[in-house]
Amino acid sequence: MDKVIKMDNIYKNYKLGQVNVEALKGINLEVEKGEFISIMGPSGSGKSTLLNLIGCLDKPTKGLYELDGNRVEKLNDYQLSEIRNNFLGFVFQSFNLLSSLNAIKNVEIPLIYRGIRKKVRKELCKEALEVVGLGDRMHHLPNQLSGGQQQRVAIARAIVGKPAVILADEPTGALDSKTGNDIMDIFQKLNKENNMTIVQVTHEEDIAKIGNRIIRLIDGYIQ
């Protein structure tokens, strides 16, 4: 099986004035294509830090990280942007939709930064919105949608460019449990039917169990 993510002895330190915070202390992690992984752990254990490193939004202080066969520490900002745009899809706890754009325009963004023309874009966006069950809300602004609906738009935005990996930091954290379960149904479908690799952070056991592997972080270590 293909290894999409390979981390070898990854460290991440934050300097807060004179204090050095070690957020990750030697992480070894391999994720294969098509896996659905849940990262769990108490608050402050480094879950978000790890996910941001995986997502190339930040660079490790030390260690080797290979994503899709690329040595990430050797890539420049331009190349990292390309990887994020083509290979990764992000879902955030607080949805992070652009408030001035309607649903379909939010979904379009990754395709625009990829330089895809309007006609193709519209097709892909419709398709993605239908996958998350929002085909009828395309022209609503974020503030005209419920939390669950906003998160669906965010998921549509994450999958519209057909990335290999979806990274989600507490995607159900801001939702009630029923809506959360709906979101998990979508994740499961994407994982099973589209063979998308999913790495999510959560602190809820039921949500974590939906994936096929749980990684427990405590104080910067994998347990």
Place this chain on the structure above:
Amino acid sequence: MKEYEGSKSSLVRLYFTAKMALNGLTSNLLRTFLTVLGILIGVASVVSLMGIGEGARRTVVEQFESLGKNVVIVKSNQPALNFEPEEYIELLDRVDGLEYATSIVNTETNIRWRRSRGEIEILGVNEQYPIIRDHELIDGNFFSSLHVKQRSPVAILGYNVAVSLLNGRSPVGQSMTIDGISYRIIGVLARKGNGKGEGIDNKVIIPYTSAMKIDGNRTVSEIWGKSDSPENAALSIVQLGRIYKRQLGIYDKDTDTGGEDGNEGGGEEPGIPIEEPIKEVGTAKPQPQSQNNPIFDNSDDLITVTSLNQLVKEADNANRVMTLLLGGIAAVSLLVGGLGIMNIMLVAVSERTSEIGVRRALGAKKYDLLIQFMLEALYVSIIGCIIGIAVGIYVINLFNRNGLDAVVSLQAVKISTVVALTSGLLFGVYPAYMASNLPPVEALNRK
């Protein structure tokens, strides 16, 4: 790195980025309006202030031009150095660039018209005067060379004089008494306008030979000439300067060796021996101060040789400096407007930090954000510039309607456009750079 395929069109991105920049502006209209106002006021002041300066400049130029084009003036500043009445004929012969010339006699005397008496300014000239001053007649004819030669008692009336005497009816053929002698009125000059043509509208023009009888001098203190081009006017001044310097016994450094100066007199006729003075200058000895002035363009000089072209240029330059100064002051306010843009853009960047993070996560490159925020700043200056020019033009119209001469100068429009756009770019760069260089994770996490 692996290449990711996809129909890469940078135009798609640029179009989107341009639209997002516009979105940024419309998201807070009041703030955008205030920022635009800063630029707008700057541009409007540059356009209107420079318009006033330019208007003043044109007025001065028009005043000078009302005296005639390519006019050359030779003026004696000491009675002892005055010119022979027919000296202008010699000058026409000796100075290549000179096409026309006349002696000028300015005097004042009493006149009688029917029952009324009064004082009036008299201008004595020869028959070439209308050509020299580019002055037309609206009635009758100008006097002829024969009139001049015979000291005929003929008079031409300035426009205002004619109007005040007969209230619009033609005075041609009537006579008036000037200094006790009866003159026949044979023509009326066209109107030059207030402050133009040295007040010619209020004068009576007669042959200089007749005028000399009135003022009682045997010599004249002023000669006016005319060339057919600015180049020839300049040439005439050089030659006239040389002639009168030699006459006064003043020599340039390179010509004071006397005999071998034929090389610098290229324009002079070969038949005339140039080292020979045209005329002896009676008792007057040259004063030392003149020797430092190669061209006699100073009122301290014994004889002044100058051209209206020169005077126009000097006055014009002074006004141009004035105009630029006004523009410069206004441009400073434009820069202040630019600082306003920077201020607002920095606020915009910090307000939209998490948006910047989201865009970066979705694949925006640094320069996508750089361009987005630069464009946002540029839009403000473009809008401010366009409205500012419109307001400036409106203000200039207001000035004109209230009797202040102002014109829309292309230079002002150009300067304000360049300064506004440059300040938009300049002050937009820093905030845009800040936006594009935020680390993605930090941008995302900042609330």
